[in-house]
Amino acid sequence: MTAVTGTNWTAYDAATMTAREIYGRTLAQMGKTNEKIVGVTADLSKTTAIVHFEKAFPDRFFNVGIAEQNMMGIAAGLAKAGLIPFASTMAVFASMRAGEQVRTDIAYQNLPVKIIATHAGISFGHAGTTHHCTEDIAIMKSMANMTVICPADGIETSKAVRACIDVPGPVYIRIGRGFEPPVYESEGYNYKIGKAITMHEGTDFTIIACGIAVLQSIQAAKTLKEQDGLSVRVVNMHTIKPIDEEAILDAVKDTRRILTVEEHNIIGGLGDSVASVIAGSGKGCIFKKHGLYDEYATIGYAEDLYSHYGLDANGIIGQVRSMMGMEFEADENWEDE
Amino acid sequence: MPITQEERQMLEKTACELRLKIVDVMEWSGGSHIGGSLSCADILTILYFKYLNVDPKNPCWEDRDRFILSKGHAAAGFIPVLAKKGYFAEDELRTFNHFGSPFAMHPDSNKVVGCDVSSGSLGHGLSIAAGLGLGARYLKKPYKTVCLLGDGECCEGSVWEAAMSISHFKLTNVITVVDRNRLMIDGKTEDVMSLEPFSEKWKAFGFDVVEINGHDYLQLTEAFDRAWSATERPVMILANTIKGKGVDFMENNVVYHYASADSEVCKKAKESILRTMGGM
Ligand SMILES: Cc1ncc(C[n+]2csc(CCOP(=O)(O)OP(=O)(O)O)c2C)c(N)n1
Numbered sequence: 001m002t003a004v005t006g007t008n009w010t011a012y013d014a015a016t017m018t019a020r021e022i023y024g025r026t027l028a029q030m031g032k033t034n035e036k037i038v039g040v041t042a043d044l045s046k047t048t049a050i051v052h053f054e055k056a057f058p059d060r061f062f063n064v065g066i067a068e069q070n071m072m073g074i075a076a077g078l079a080k081a082g083l084i085p086f087a088s089t090m091a092v093f094a095s096m097r098a099g100e101q102v103r104t105d106i107a108y109q110n111l112p113v114k115i116i117a118t119h120a121g122i123s124f125g126h127a128g129t130t131h132h133c134t135e136d137i138a139i140m141k142s143m144a145n146m147t148v149i150c151p152a153d154g155i156e157t158s159k160a161v162r163a164c165i166d167v168p169g170p171v172y173i174r175i176g177r178g179f180e181p182p183v184y185e186s187e188g189y190n191y192k193i194g195k196a197i198t199m200h201e202g203t204d205f206t207i208i209a210c211g212i213a214v215l216q217s218i219q220a221a222k223t224l225k226e227q228d229g230l231s232v233r234v235v236n237m238h239t240i241k242p243i244d245e246e247a248i249l250d251a252v253k254d255t256r257r258i259l260t261v262e263e264h265n266i267i268g269g270l271g272d273s274v275a276s277v278i279a280g281s282g283k284g285c286i287f288k289k290h291g292l293y294d295e296y297a298t299i300g301y302a303e304d305l306y307s308h309y310g311l312d313a314n315g316i317i318g319q320v321r322s323m324m325g326m327e328f329e330a331d332e333n334w335e336d337e
Numbered sequence: 338m339p340i341t342q343e344e345r346q347m348l349e350k351t352a353c354e355l356r357l358k359i360v361d362v363m364e365w366s367g368g369s370h371i372g373g374s375l376s377c378a379d380i381l382t383i384l385y386f387k388y389l390n391v392d393p394k395n396p397c398w399e400d401r402d403r404f405i406l407s408k409g410h411a412a413a414g415f416i417p418v419l420a421k422k423g424y425f426a427e428d429e430l431r432t433f434n435h436f437g438s439p440f441a442m443h444p445d446s447n448k449v450v451g452c453d454v455s456s457g458s459l460g461h462g463l464s465i466a467a468g469l470g471l472g473a474r475y476l477k478k479p480y481k482t483v484c485l486l487g488d489g490e491c492c493e494g495s496v497w498e499a500a501m502s503i504s505h506f507k508l509t510n511v512i513t514v515v516d517r518n519r520l521m522i523d524g525k526t527e528d529v530m531s532l533e534p535f536s537e538k539w540k541a542f543g544f545d546v547v548e549i550n551g552h553d554y555l556q557l558t559e560a561f562d563r564a565w566s567a568t569e570r571p572v573m574i575l576a577n578t579i580k581g582k583g584v585d586f587m588e589n590n591v592v593y594h595y596a597s598a599d600s601e602v603c604k605k606a607k608e609s610i611l612r613t614m615g616g617m
Contacts, residue, residue: 065530130457
């Protein structure tokens, strides 16, 4: 059992803690060695778990009340003053309510504001559409200077939160609400922003996933191996911008069938980023984007919604099987065949 | 219209039943914004059972009064009122929050019959109310639009943009109500982000501010009568309330902003409501 580096909780805790809990504790830990870190929230200190930082460093934490635009503007000002602000609210408010402040005050001025947004995707399903957020990847990645990260679980959230300090500009880290099971057993792996991680080796097919879809894709790959004898690669594309082109091109070359899976609208998300790399490669590839099909999700608890929208292992298996049945057009210039 | 003794008793009884239903919904849904639902229960009751000119049999009737729950997280208080009013069966509330239900933590006008505007992202409702007010005036429609906000919600700058417009356009057909329970999520409003002098701020924005006890039906009646007959300045009703009102262990307790509860806790909550309000 491995402890999460430099902290006082164990991997067991990481398995039972939500990603936001781990985020809050990680940040509180980082505050001890980096006095430039400051925190801001908009009446969601407890909810986003930045409260751990607030408790440890009350003099460099600012709760602005329910005022997300003001919060992002204040974060920009703190950054202008030479500090490294971590701003936390729910994804829907970070990306849309305060969208222009993020774009003009933070991204355009290339300020080191780290936006840690919780309750992303449909993780807060029973709260209804006002609190769902299946647009934030699209919005954030279209802002120049912005780095966009979607960690697979709590341990990876901790890794991303630590790593984002070294990115000179703004970073958007999107996490869920949840109690999703962990993907990683320990922190003992190499994490680098912008570098995808192969979670399961495979040569017939590649699933490129982010966030909660990573674990489900791994499970799908295992089942497909057992039941269909298929060798499915699973790539954890935790950084959506800048995207790891090499990992995508390898998948095109090695497997020629790629499915992307994300808890986001298929328009503008991970899938589109992968698609443009494939299109630019000039190589033929059977490709599909899986996620929310340009619709608002219905009401329900997250687990029910994940299975309804096919974002669980079963849904992913179905997608892979249907893509295995598709034929290529003959391509004489395909040098690897 | 002044309130009679009989009418007052009827409303208090309805509000008591509503509070019991709010507790049921907390249990059925797996958790709800119970504190802020209980604090506005009397406001919702008097609106739906005395003031709003609406017809549950004809929910889209063009001339109906409109109601916007800008503090959308109080859906657990609002949706049971709609059921009580007859828009749908009370039994349907059992589906609250569950897969495919029309009812979630925040009200959705695409799904909930009788709900005029979807809400849940704080600070949107009053602008929509201003738009309805302008539209009604242009179309020569007689209806009023009532918008209920949370006090914490008034931290949002957009609330004040809307307030400025309502005052500028002299929208006396829009009635603003703030549920002043003095708590938000992270603590007391005055500790997190002070709102005071709150009444003076609304006055400075051009409103006729009527400050009342939001659980007192005589005062609620006076305030809504004044609002309904306003012709000069738009009325803002500053309703001082108690978060968690009616359940002794929830009153003024920030922990009950959002909570889930097992049947044992719900039973205790209902007993408390019946003890304090069931006597009438
Ligand atoms: C724009 C926005 N930011 C944050 C939230 C999360 N949130 C839900 S309720 C709440 C506190 C509301 O406080 P208040 O308006 O005083 O309501 P009440 O105390 O009456 O429940 C917050 C911050 C939200 N729903 N919308």
